[in-house]
Amino acid sequence: MVTVEQVRQVALSLPRAYEALVRDRVKFRVGRIVFAALSADETELGFGYPKEARDALVAAEPDKFFLPRESDLRYHWVQARMAALDEDELHELITDAWRMCVPKRVAADHLRMLGL
Template sequence: MVTVEQVRHVALSLPRAYEALVRDRVKFRVGRIVFAALSADETELGFGYPKEARDALVAAEPDKFFLPRTSDLRYHWAQARMAALDEGEMRELIIDAWRMCVPKRVAAEHLRLLGSS
């Protein structure tokens, strides 16, 4: 199970990322683009995810992942139950979502620095 503080730590360690509170929900952004968000009760994590791959993600682990609400299906977005995620899995989801929002050179530089530490 991952905590809000673990999600925050990963998300805010990424270049250009910042936290915003929108309608009592914590969201992590790059510019105006949201790459991760917590539900109001902080039990669910929404994250950027390729539309064409999310049905397979949900089908593979339906107890862990689920589709966003109908009005959000047009976005590159998926959801997860935080109690079902481990820290490594959450880290990968957050970083991949962030990579969808930043210029490729920013992502490449950050990942290069991670690899050298």
Template sequence: MVTVDDVRQVVRGLPRSSEHLIADRVKFRVGSIVYVAFSRDETVMGFAFPKEERPFLIAFDPATFHAPRESELRFNWIEAQMSRLDVDRMTELVLDAWRMVVPKKVWTAWQQQVEGTTASEGR
């Protein structure tokens, strides 16, 4: 099971990302756009996700993923049970959510920096 602190470790170095406490809920944003948010009890993580792909992810793993409440169905958003995620899966979901909300040039520069760091560590 992952925690909010695990997510903090992933988003720590992401350009333009910031953490906010809004109505007793931890949320991560780029500017005014929320890309990850947690339920008050921190058992559910909502995140940016293409709404046209949402039914497929839910059908693939309905024990982990579910649609947001009806008032949020119009948004690119999905929710996951934190207890069903491991660190690798959570990292993938969070990075994809962040990628959806930052300009392409920010994502590309970050990705090149990460790949450059990984390549230099392998020497």
């Protein structure tokens, strides 16, 4: 199980990322693009994810992942139950969502700095 503080720590460690409060919901952005967001009750995490792969993700682990509400299906987005995530998975999901929002050079520089 991951916490809100762990989500915040991972998201804010990424270049150009910042936190915003929108309608009482915590969102993490790069510029104006949201790459991760917490539900109002902070039990669910939404994050950027390729549309073409999200059905397979949800089908593989339906107790952990689920599709966003119908009005948000047009976005590259999926949801997860925070109680079902572990720290390594959280880091990977948030980092991959962030990479979808930043220039390739920024992502490459960051990964190079980490030795990846």
